[in-house]
Amino acid sequence: MKIAVCIKRVPDTETRIRIGGDGASIDEGGVKFIVNPYDEFAIEEALQRKEKAGGGDVVVIALGPDAAQETIRGALAMGADRGVLLKADRLPADALAVAKALAAELKDGAYDLVLFGKMALDDYNHGVGPMVAELLGLPCVTAISKLELDGGKGVAEREIEGGVEVVEFALPAVLTAEKGLNTPRYPALKGIMAAKKKPIETRPAALGEVRVSVTSLGLPPDRKAGRIVGEGPDAVPELVRLLRTEAKVL
Amino acid sequence: MVNVLAVTEQRDGALRKTSREVVWAARQLADAMGGTVDALVLGAAGVEAAGAKLGEVGADRVLVAEDASFVRYSPCGYAGTAAAVAKAGGYGAVLVAATAAGKDLAPRIAARLDAPLATDVSGVRFADGKVTATRPVYAGKAIQQLRFDAPVAVISVRPNTFAPGNAGKAGAVSKVAAVADVRVVVREVKAAEQGKLDVAEASVVVSGGRGLKGPEHFALLENLAQAFGGAAVGASRAVVDAGWRPHAEQVGQTGKTVSPQLYVAVGISGAIQHLAGMRTAKVIVAINRDKDAPIFQVADYGVVGDLFAILPRLTDEIAKAKAG
Numbered sequence: 001m002k003i004a005v006c007i008k009r010v011p012d013t014e015t016r017i018r019i020g021g022d023g024a025s026i027d028e029g030g031v032k033f034i035v036n037p038y039d040e041f042a043i044e045e046a047l048q049r050k051e052k053a054g055g056g057d058v059v060v061i062a063l064g065p066d067a068a069q070e071t072i073r074g075a076l077a078m079g080a081d082r083g084v085l086l087k088a089d090r091l092p093a094d095a096l097a098v099a100k101a102l103a104a105e106l107k108d109g110a111y112d113l114v115l116f117g118k119m120a121l122d123d124y125n126h127g128v129g130p131m132v133a134e135l136l137g138l139p140c141v142t143a144i145s146k147l148e149l150d151g152g153k154g155v156a157e158r159e160i161e162g163g164v165e166v167v168e169f170a171l172p173a174v175l176t177a178e179k180g181l182n183t184p185r186y187p188a189l190k191g192i193m194a195a196k197k198k199p200i201e202t203r204p205a206a207l208g209e210v211r212v213s214v215t216s217l218g219l220p221p222d223r224k225a226g227r228i229v230g231e232g233p234d235a236v237p238e239l240v241r242l243l244r245t246e247a248k249v250l
Numbered sequence: 251m252v253n254v255l256a257v258t259e260q261r262d263g264a265l266r267k268t269s270r271e272v273v274w275a276a277r278q279l280a281d282a283m284g285g286t287v288d289a290l291v292l293g294a295a296g297v298e299a300a301g302a303k304l305g306e307v308g309a310d311r312v313l314v315a316e317d318a319s320f321v322r323y324s325p326c327g328y329a330g331t332a333a334a335v336a337k338a339g340g341y342g343a344v345l346v347a348a349t350a351a352g353k354d355l356a357p358r359i360a361a362r363l364d365a366p367l368a369t370d371v372s373g374v375r376f377a378d379g380k381v382t383a384t385r386p387v388y389a390g391k392a393i394q395q396l397r398f399d400a401p402v403a404v405i406s407v408r409p410n411t412f413a414p415g416n417a418g419k420a421g422a423v424s425k426v427a428a429v430a431d432v433r434v435v436v437r438e439v440k441a442a443e444q445g446k447l448d449v450a451e452a453s454v455v456v457s458g459g460r461g462l463k464g465p466e467h468f469a470l471l472e473n474l475a476q477a478f479g480g481a482a483v484g485a486s487r488a489v490v491d492a493g494w495r496p497h498a499e500q501v502g503q504t505g506k507t508v509s510p511q512l513y514v515a516v517g518i519s520g521a522i523q524h525l526a527g528m529r530t531a532k533v534i535v536a537i538n539r540d541k542d543a544p545i546f547q548v549a550d551y552g553v554v555g556d557l558f559a560i561l562p563r564l565t566d567e568i569a570k571a572k573a574g
Contacts, residue, residue, distance in 0.1 A: 013503045013523045017391040026392065037504055093396060094366050095357065121503060123394075124387050125369045127357040134361035139433045140325065142354045145497070155437075159498050160350035161266075161448035164440045165323070169433065179504055180497045211400040212366040215382070218393050223529065223548050228541065232555035233563040239535065239551055240567040247533045247550065249454075249512040250571050 001056035003046040003113045005080065006102055006132070007039040009064050009071040010122040017219065024214045035071045038117025040184040041177035045147065046115055047079045048182060057081050059109070063101055063205050065089050076195035077187035083198070086205035093214045095127035100208035102128065103135035111172060118143040118176040126176075133174035140174040141167045145181055252342030252376075253285040256309070257332050257359070258301070259323075259351055260293045265300045267409075267451065268347035270307045274414035275374060275407045276345045277308025282376035283342060286310040287419070290335055290426075292328050294321035298423055305421020307414040312421050317428035322439060323351045326431035329358035334429055336363055341402060343381055345374075348406035349451075360404035367404045368396050370507075372411050372530075381405075389503035389526035409451050410509045442498075447482040449499055453511045457484030457501055457528070461517020461538060461557055465494035470561045471516060477569040484508070486518045502527035517557050520545030537561070 011017075011031045018027040035043075043060065050056040060075040062068040063086040072083035086101055106114055114136075116129035126142065133140030145164075146157035152171045157164050159178065187195070229239045244250040256276035258269035269289075276287045289309035291301040293316060301312040315331045317324075328351075336344050336359065344359055346352040348370040360367040372393075373384035381398045383405055449455050456478070458471045468483065475481040485495035487502050501508055503523035513531035518524060520536075520543055528534065529548055536549035537557050546552045553560055 011388070013389075014521075015388075015391075016522065017388050019392070026388075093394075095369075096360055096364070096366055099357075099361065122388060124385070124389065124507075125357075125367070126353040127360070127367050127369055130354060130357040131361040131367075134329070134358050140358075141434060143350065157440075158350070160323075160439070161451055162442045162446055164442075165350075166437045166440065168435045168437050178497070179500075212368065212396050212398055212403075214394055215397045216395040217387070218395075220386070220390060220393050220529065223534070223550070226534070226546070226548070226550040226552060228546065228552040228554055230553060232553075233559045235553045235555070236560060236563040236567050239553055239564070240571050242551055243512070243533070243535070244571055247512075249533050250568070 001053040042115035044184040083200040088205040092210040094212040097208040099131035101205040129176035139169040143178040252283040254280040275412040308417035315428040322436040330429035333362035356406040452482035454481035459486035459518030
């Protein structure tokens with residue numbers, strides 16, 4: 001089974017965001033970067049599928065700056081076989097431009113599965129995975145929390161508002177992973193050592209034309225300071241009164 | 251003159267609440283651009299009736315695509331139909347609600363139209379001849395302004411953000427061709443418990459954290475939710491990771507970002523990643539025993555104390571207020 005996993009380097013979720021000098025991006029000084037958490041579920045799924053099939057090839061592809069090599073190395077330490085860095089010093093805000101670069105890389109790879117996280121925790125798009133599928137003409141199921149593969153067919157579950165969709169598709173396919181799909185493994189020391197010797201190819205990202213630009217990035221307005229209504233259950237009537245007469249939400 | 255296409259969403263033949271929101275958002279954008287709004291309704295035979303009232307929220311025309319395979323969400327079929335309608339209509343923007351289906355659909359439409367995409371936007375405008383969008387990034391820790399440089403933009407709009415008003419448009423219904431494509435088929439929808447609301451869409455969310463001390467105590471929150479006349483129950487990452495509650499209920503950076511009218515945080519200290527997910531709520535109430543908990547810094551109203559004593563009282567008082 002040949003599987004590609006597309007991953008992204010993003011700031012740690014505990015990062016306190018500061019705006020950079022250009023007013024359109026974050027100040028990366030002192031920011032710790034991690035692999036996008038949803039991508040970890042995609043990596044884990046690829047590894048489990050390969051193990052179940054008794055062989056195969058798991059290729060990890062990242063689009064980003066040189067520093068994304070570290071992100072790829074982390075996936076190799078988990079057990080992926082090799083990596084590809086599509087180099088772009090700055091990631092555009094245009095998800096389709098990114099999707100085009102990834103699709104160009106994936107097009108002739110003869111992959112049975114192409115996996116993504118359901119979204120990246122920095123720009124909060126849910127776009128690149130399904131866009132790549134459309135560009136490649138492959139079936140796609142997004143935000144899956146359960147997956148069964150049987151021969152050339154698959155059944156996945158995805159959470160929707162108030163329920164779960166059971167979705168059928170044929171391979172090859174593009175899938176994007178929701179939290180809960182599996183439990184990502186921690187790299188073992190042996191894996192970390194082995195990862196150092198695994199190959200990472202680097203080539204420039206063939207980004208499509210960029211037609212969305214960030215004109216500004218700002219911090220959200222501070223919420224005006226609230227107040228402590230009181231202590232214990234005796235404060236409840238006053239709270240309810242305020243919700244009704246002042247906040248007008250009842 | 252630039253026109254806007256709003257793609258709506260139905261379930262079991264009835265339009266979802268977000269459909270009226272997306273048509274209303276399209277109306278605002280179309281008015282700014284001096285254009286008209288077409289609303290697209292996709293469903294099985296008979297879904298036409300569901301589209302009849304979209305004129306109220308701003309549709310000049312309602313385009314109905316019926317196919318048996320559209321009874322449930324059909325990813326490739328919906329995308330192919332919406333893209334064909336969008337191409338034929340020459341719209342300047344295609345709007346979709348950023349629901350579970352919409353987040354899946356919008357990128358597919360964008361790819362098929364070779365159009366740029368903005369996801370989960372909280373504002374959309376037209377300035378100096380360009381469509382612009384405002385959207386939260388880093389789970390709401392920052393707000394991004396985007397500008398499109400393309401003849402057509404695909405935009406998904408955040409649920410609960412565009413409150414529909416009354417536009418009084420004609421909303422004349424006509425049929426358009428459905429493009430069925432069953433490469434991906436939603437075989438069934440396993441419904442959650444009857445009447446269970448999703449945290450991302452509910453107008454009131456009551457969330458619990460580790461302060462509840464165990465999964466069995468979430469019944470207290472469910473009672474409170476019921477007293478509100480149907481609120482969604484949410485959870486912090488800590489309790490989801492502990493297996494007390496399902497991931498679908500998680501509010502925060504690796505869960506859902508919510509913007510309800512009222513958010514009640516119970517026994518949640520307020521980690522950065524949680525605050526990011528709920529800080530756009532209109533009103534925030536926090537109940538916590540620790541008066542120094544960070545949650546009180548974003549809460550409009552706080553009550554300090556033992557939640558096990560406070561919750562039953564609050565449930566009673568809310569029920570009374572609702573009844574009165």
